[in-house]
Amino acid sequence: MSVGAAVRRVRAYGGQFLLLAVLTLVVTLLISGVPRLVNRLAEQGLRAQLNSEPAERRDISYTSMMAPATSQRTAMGNAAERFDALATAMPPEVRSAVTERWYSVETQAARVVGPDLAARKLLLDVSLRAMPDIHDASTLVEGAWPNETYIPDRPIEVALDVDVARKLNLRAGSQLRVGKTDEDGNLLGGDPLLVSGLFRPVDRQNGIWNTLPQLLQVIEPVGDGQPLVAVGVVAQSALNKRAVEGWPIQSNWRYRLDVDRVDARKLDQLVDGLQVMQRNQPSDLTLTQGVDVPLRAFAAQIEAVRTLLAVIAAGVLATLAGLIVLAASLATRRRRSEFVLLRARGAGATAGARRSLAESVLVVPVAAVLGWWLGTLVPGSPDSTMPYIIAVTVLVTLALPLATLAAPAGGAERRDLIRMRPSARRLTVEVSLLLLAGLAAVLLRRRGLTLGEVDPLLVSVPVLLAVAAAVLALRAYPWPLLLVSRLAARTRGSVAFLGTARAGRAAVAAPLVVVVLAIGTAAFCAVVAAGVDASRERAAAQIVPADAVIRGERFAPDTIDELGRLPGVRAVTRVLYEDDERLAADQLGTDAFVGQTDVLVVDGSGLDLVARQSQVDLSVPAALRTALPGPGPLPAIVSPAIAADLAKAGMTDSAFILVQGERYEFRVAGTEDRFPLLEANVNRFVILPWQALPTRTTTPVPTTLLIAGDSLNAETLRVAGDQGQERYQRDGTVTGRERLLGVTVDTRADVRRDLREGGANGVLAFGFVGGAVGGTLLGLLAIAFTVLAGARSRGQVLSRLRTLGLSRRQWRGLLLVELTPLVAVSVLTGALVGAVLPLLLNPVLGLSAFTSGVPVRVAFEPSLIAAVLALGAVALGFAVAVEALNNRRLRLGEVLRLGEES
Template identity: 65%
Template sequence: MNIGVVIRRVRAHSGQFLLLAALTLVIALLVAGVPRVANRLADQGLREHLAAEPGARRDLTYTTRPTVGAPPASGRAADLDTFQQRMPADVRAAVAHRWYAAQTPGDLVTGPDLARGNYLVQLGLRATPGIETTGTLVEGRWPAVPPDDDAPVQVALAADVAGRFGLRVGSRLRLAAPDPQHPSTPLTVVGTFRPVDPADGSWDTLPSVLQVGEPEGDGQPFILVGAVAVAALDRLAGQGRPISFTWRYRLGADGIDVRRIDQLVDGVQRLVRASTATDTELTQGVDVPLREFSQAVTSARTLLAVIAAGVLATLAGLVVLAAALAVRRRRAEFVLIRARGGGATTGLRRSLAESLLVVPPAAGLGWLLGGLLPGAPGGTGPLAVGATVLVTLALPVATLAVPSGVVGRRDLGRLRPSARRATTEAALVLLAGLAVVLLRRRGLTPGSVDPLLVSVPALVAVAASVLALRLYPWPVRLAGRLAARTRGSVAFLGTARAGRAAAATPLVVVVLAVATAAFCAVVATGIEDTRDDVATRAVPADALIRGDRLAPDTGPALERLPGVRAATGLVDESAQRLATDAAGTDARLRDTSVLLVDGPGLARTARAAGRDVPVPGPLRDARPGDGPLPAVVSPAVAADLADAGLRSAFVTVQGQRYEFTPADTVADFPLARPNTSRYVVLPWQALPRRDGPPVPTGFLVAGDRLDAGALRQAGDEGQQRYQTGGAVTGRERPRGVAVQTWSQTRLRLGGGGANGLLAFGFTAGAVAGGVLALLAVAFTVLAGARARGEVLSRLRTLGLSRRQWRGLLLVELAPLVGVAVLTGALVGVLLPLLLTPLLGLAAFTNGTPVRVGFAPGPVAATVGLGAVALGFALAVEALNNRRMRLGEVLRLGEES
């Protein structure tokens, strides 16, 4: 076939081929670019996920026990290379930084400066090659090798540590002997330093060189670590001091292939098992965050595959519509070829040549544009080739469906589906139902994208659209009968044409597009609502303060802070034993957490914070009285009490024993400790009077623009008042309180990790679904434009006004567009109910199953999309009529 002739035909029908080329380009762009964007977001999420973890959860640490007569410390640095070479390839490639250290166990140290402050200090000595580059001297110099064995060992201390104990350059110390057979060791402080970057991993070895280990109780020493030269440790080893060695390897996200996280975790586990047979112990915590991230990425990729399948199915439908529209416009050409003696394949060969001239170049351009997006390639080349072949064949296959004879007018009577079409549609509905049942019964195929999972949404959407488009003409025809009894022709003619489903088939694509957008909106809303619930269960107000024991007047002190509207106390006791009587007879049940809350105070504080926290009636309405306290218990505790035949039990709270009876069972009570299924919640306001009333261990706070620092200070002061306000004052300084805000908890749930990939999938799916829905509506309008043009031309000659013409278009198109949008929205709402339990979305909600339900936002968006689609349809119809000129349509459109 002459290429020049093919080019002339393509130019003659440039609009149709331009549309087909644009769809091909978009498909190739998505196939090539979306995996790259997904991989880039996954890599970025891994970096954020690991950066949020403490150093101990990112390190592989080889350690030896303190050994007397250890080999020279300077020679063990070469083992950094030895251990790394033994690692599996994935683990070895992930190592970003590594450090070596040799150290002595801490021994008591004395000296004039320490005696002046009456400090009890335990000092360990550590040699870390390269400390000169990671630290900056404040005073003095770095330790060097002592000139002789009798000279003091030179030590450098962190400036903040030295200043706290009054140590300075020149301070003389004496390190206690490790045993009576060896003498003590003289030390001298030769320098103080500060870290160049405190977050540098070289300072993460515990105990820390930069911080003071606080005493764990009265009479216990402070823990300090000083830096010495490597050769100094060899001298100390010769004096009989035990030496231990540490080799640390920090894994970085830049060396980790997100697609091979499972292999990396397996490699780490093999290293741990191998180290058990040696004298060197390997400790690591990196497998936990990597597994968490891998699970989240797998869930996000599965969801992204479902969304991508819906978008690609919609694009495939648009390609079919574009090919059918092109063939419909050229039907007379193909009929004339057959009338002049052309074979059955003549039109097919002509269309194939035209497609080969347009589709593959467009696909290649789309692939190149997709390759320009940042990120690792996704290996979707075969999929792109297959999609290009299918799009290339769409126009030739549509050409084969052109009838060879003369087709009469399609607007003179009702169209009834043929037996073949009815059978196909029934089979499609049955196939969708079978796929749903099969997916629910067998679940997912782990470790890969499940073909059944990604195909079920498209099948359900197509089946629902078929049913809807077969049922909708009946109410429209009923409306037409009612319109026939009214004055005016607009309503009657509009409903009469709408009742004939001549151009209804393209709206299947509209259903697919709207279902994809609605699915994204509903699942995204469900995840956000579930995260809100998780944050509210953890902090059922605006802030939660937890400590040891706080003075009861801490509540009024908190309410006096700026912005605070309400505060209520609580007591949280873990691992309490249940008893059968007041004497404390063990009920032989498992340990149970105990919460003591003021029911009315909890309800008031939650309400002041705007949180929806249902407080059970037994807690809210309980009052002091005789008999056991009404308690809210978890299902596990309720079952254990029922199995033991106990109507009531006793539990200890801060040394006081209280009797309770289960009054209500709640599966997930706010403030309950995470990962616990056993708890008892008692009403504080109903406790009987005792000599030692409970002391709050925390407070819930409601308010606006709360200052976490001020809350922390008020909590610390409350702890200090409690400790110093009694008859016996404790000497141990209490640990600082922990302040957890609702906003911080919510932000942590929705930020970092694979959430970026999840947000990209939702945004891209919703936007693509909405845009493609509008494009499919345009195809639907263009599919019946010629027939509507003929009708409007005749009616305009009979006196139909321009305003009546727009009303007629609105009445005709509104049922088609409305039923397609509503059907797609209904499918989009129902699909999450089917798929959410299978997608593993709990990885994004702290393990809580995602709750999907009715939400006004997606419903309003659907109504808005329907209105926009209808307006867009009217605009496309008006533009098409202006281009075709209604008079010419009437003159050229008749077939006789």
């Protein structure tokens, strides 16, 4: 068989081979390019996630105990040696991600006195720190750096940050003394201390300045009569001398992970490496790291989205595979007379298949290589997809010869005369397919799956269910059409009768399956996306069940009135939250031995008002909303775990809980799995009604404030919250001695935005958009194949009817009546499959990683009906347009003259 003859045949049937080549190119492009794009989006999301955290969150810190040096070696030499040893001992995954490293040694803070401090009556403790890299990270402003050469009887030289020195009334040349103090705070002797110079950091964001206590700021006193705390830089030789003299010292080694070096594909290995470091930390050191928390959260999202992408990819690739089969079948059908003639001239049974194989080899591998090359141009880290590319190329190359072998060897036949009753063999295959799809779905729900892995059962279940639904639709839809056709036969005109009769006998088994697969994939993406979005709304309402929330330590009671006077505020309510409280069996505090619980005290009616004013769908239990002061235990809403423990201990009607120093008796009035303001992983809690609390010696004060309002300014709320905390500390019944931390303000809009934009949401959005758009386009293409599959027989019928006087308008009506049932059945079946699949797969997809732990609920969306109707209209218009173009190309008169298989 000559290559030239194969090339001529490829040119002669160029349109068919072009279609096969385009489909091959699309498949290999998706296999090669989509993983790169997913990896790129994942890396971008990971960088955004880590960059949103404080830079020091990426630090891995080792800290020694503050104690006198136990070794005769110099303190700095020992610290430098361990600095390299600790880095070498890191797991390779962690060590490769570390770029910046720092270490320092410092003394315990000691009292410092001097005339410049006394001039402003400043009480000051200073810690002396040696930092080898400080000269490169800062600029000397005044004086000189501490001398590295140790000279006996010379004062300890220290350098200070210029802003710190200004706040402490110090300058280059200030004479001080440093040492221990007695019980009254008086300095005992002490050593001379000289401020040798002042420096300013080149870049305050440089990680070298993140060591605690801060070098660039003065630490405010934590209580009345307490000293300020500052850190000064000394020479390494000076610190070694203090260590030898017995001053307590502490070493710190910090290693910062570079965001650009963290591979999103290897997060599990990195987290495992951090856990190994945690378990194997040296006994004399304390390891501190918090980067595993955002890494775990992002890894959970990536695992969930990769599992979802596997489902979407299975639907898209199965649709493309079906289109390739349809293209090969259509090409073989158009050339059936050619293969019959070969057999008639004495060729073997495989002659046509060998001819088709030679033609495919000329087209398919070239298209596959081109698609693979285009995929490599997509930015992103590559995955090992070459085996899949080779497998797809081989299978598509064999599609055309296999279709040739499967084609009937006989001559022309009437394909429009399809029996309503299928053969026993076909019924057996279809029943087996239905049973297999049902069994696979049951096994998937019972067995579950491992997120992040491509599970063969997971990717096969959507395809099996779609094919099963298509089979059922094929068996069901001719029956109502038969009834409609009989009714149409009794009416005037032939358009309705002929159209419904032909639609009921249409042979569209394979094309309709492909349409259902495509539309089902698109509908699945739309339904799941809507479910995730609705669940994010519920998650935002759980985190902030108002327009804004202010969280602090304790607020003065009048803070509610102050907030109410702010512009835009409509309602404010109070909440008290305490964690890890123990339940008691009596007023004396006898331990009930039922574990610890979180306590939330809410004003039931106030919470209900704020939720309604904020348009939050929150149902406050009646036990909390209607409770009033009175004798007996308070009605409480508890979690199922607490309810079970109390029932087991026989304390359902009477238990005690401590709230801000006062013990309150309560009874179980109801249970809730979750409650607003509590984290998703909290499963032990007690909710008390604030308005029903009995009068006690001390009045509870709120720790959280919920605000409903319009155009709320977060900074204004923060200022009001801080002022409320300061008033409580100044005027409260028990005046606070420790400086309160600043409040945090969260708005529901900000929480909703963070849930939608943070983490791996870019990959998730790509999956939804790509699946919906790709499924819709492939569905339309499959409908075009469905139309083309019966175009020849329809052309012959229309040619005959046109010669009998059928007008052009009647011809279009007949075409519309014939195609409408087919398009409607395929689109509706696909939409139904796409709506049912989320109900089956949602529990195993792990999408709660994108909703702050709130379970994703997939429910019926009314908008889906409008989308299906619009898609059906577009599909029908597309089908009619394809049929009209095809008839114009074939010219109906020639179709009638050339016969059945022209």
